[in-house]
Amino acid sequence: MPEPGEPKLDFNNTEIAFSYKSNRELRKTYLLFKFMNNPNLVKLGSVLGNIAAKIPLGLGDSFIKLTIFDQFCGGTSLFECQKVIDKLTYRNTLTILDFGVEAKERDEDFERTLNENIKAIEFAFSNPNVPVISTKITGYVPIGVLEKKQAGQPLSEYEQVQLRRLEERLETLAKKAYDMGVSIFIDAEESWIQKPIDDLALKLMAEFNKEKPIIYNTYQLYRTGQLDFLKECAEKAMSEGYLLGVKTVRGAYMEKERRRAQEMNYPDPIQKTKEDTDRDYDAAVRFCVENYHRISLCNSSHNWASNALQARLMDEAQIPHDHPHLNFCQLFGMSDNLTFNLAADGYNVAKYLPYGPIREVVPYLTRRAQENTSVTGDMSRELSLLTREMKRRGLLK
Numbered sequence: 001m002p003e004p005g006e007p008k009l010d011f012n013n014t015e016i017a018f019s020y021k022s023n024r025e026l027r028k029t030y031l032l033f034k035f036m037n038n039p040n041l042v043k044l045g046s047v048l049g050n051i052a053a054k055i056p057l058g059l060g061d062s063f064i065k066l067t068i069f070d071q072f073c074g075g076t077s078l079f080e081c082q083k084v085i086d087k088l089t090y091r092n093t094l095t096i097l098d099f100g101v102e103a104k105e106r107d108e109d110f111e112r113t114l115n116e117n118i119k120a121i122e123f124a125f126s127n128p129n130v131p132v133i134s135t136k137i138t139g140y141v142p143i144g145v146l147e148k149k150q151a152g153q154p155l156s157e158y159e160q161v162q163l164r165r166l167e168e169r170l171e172t173l174a175k176k177a178y179d180m181g182v183s184i185f186i187d188a189e190e191s192w193i194q195k196p197i198d199d200l201a202l203k204l205m206a207e208f209n210k211e212k213p214i215i216y217n218t219y220q221l222y223r224t225g226q227l228d229f230l231k232e233c234a235e236k237a238m239s240e241g242y243l244l245g246v247k248t249v250r251g252a253y254m255e256k257e258r259r260r261a262q263e264m265n266y267p268d269p270i271q272k273t274k275e276d277t278d279r280d281y282d283a284a285v286r287f288c289v290e291n292y293h294r295i296s297l298c299n300s301s302h303n304w305a306s307n308a309l310q311a312r313l314m315d316e317a318q319i320p321h322d323h324p325h326l327n328f329c330q331l332f333g334m335s336d337n338l339t340f341n342l343a344a345d346g347y348n349v350a351k352y353l354p355y356g357p358i359r360e361v362v363p364y365l366t367r368r369a370q371e372n373t374s375v376t377g378d379m380s381r382e383l384s385l386l387t388r389e390m391k392r393r394g395l396l397k
Helices: 023-036 039-054 061-072 078-090 107-125 143-151 157-180 191-208 226-240 254-264 274-290 304-316 336-344 358-376 378-392
Strands: 094-099 132-135 183-186 215-220 244-249 295-300 326-331 348-355
Touching: 023 061, 023 378, 061 358, 078 094, 078 107, 078 348, 094 107, 107 132, 107 157, 143 157, 143 191, 157 183, 157 191, 183 191, 191 215, 191 226, 215 226, 215 295, 226 244, 226 274, 244 274, 274 295, 274 304, 295 304, 304 326, 304 336, 326 336, 336 348, 348 358
Parallel strands: 094 132, 094 348, 132 183, 183 215, 215 244, 244 295, 295 326, 326 348
Antiparallel strands: none
């Protein structure tokens, strides 16, 4: 039995983790993760998924929907997401909505992204269990504009217009979120376009985070220098009188980052070792918990130790488990052992729920499967937990 004041968390408790799944659903998930645990099969499945997504008239959609889409997405629309939201609510778990369509290059696509996210804010306003939406800046502006802006290259008249439109779109979105009391997570992206994103996020925080954290920026701790940058942002927020919204992640573009650095002959922006990343990530969590009165944190990690660390620090400081400035988040379809055991112990925890048209969400889905197989090993851990629960239920010998 834990001592008084110690977390009662047991991330190995698969009964709590998978109690919402019927035997049939558990078997399906087990077979899917068994498939995804094989990198060669994931590569083949990614190719087949992208081919299926391009078949005219949506004829390949059913193949995608019955496999990876249902596991990692809430639905093709906000309306379809409601079933998942209700299921999560029953487990004391919040939902973070993410319109998962990858960035385009046309103005009409950028306007569509803005309109979809405004709809998501309105949807969240009417649903107290959806406190946050997530968005990517590259959904509102051509990537090349951000790249040239960061590199300090002169922008054409068209590019300057696109940059102004980006700021106008984000201002519109943030104002809508502020008026409705819904928060926005701004996702981190590749290092060579990240500085304009950081600058815009901090500008919006200074405007909208005076009373409560509306805007959150994302800090990728697998990058060198991010811990120091987080602390600099905290000092800036304190001196200017606004709350710093922080979403911590390890990172999602390691192979691409290292390959580009090598090809273009500049210093690798990624930490040298996983231990370096873990050290800085946990230091960032510790810093945010220590300063929780002026920082609102969402610990967005599938790492068991980092989630346990935040829970322990909160208990040591006698901070209520449901304090609005200290939150946890995991991807829908993964790490249920973290999410639902945290929820069972009263912590603020959410599932990050992508949604959108099947064929347009496929790039997100294939990247998710590839990254978690090749880099983090999450698929193996998921399979191990699913195997344990299958055996506990007598479905597997």
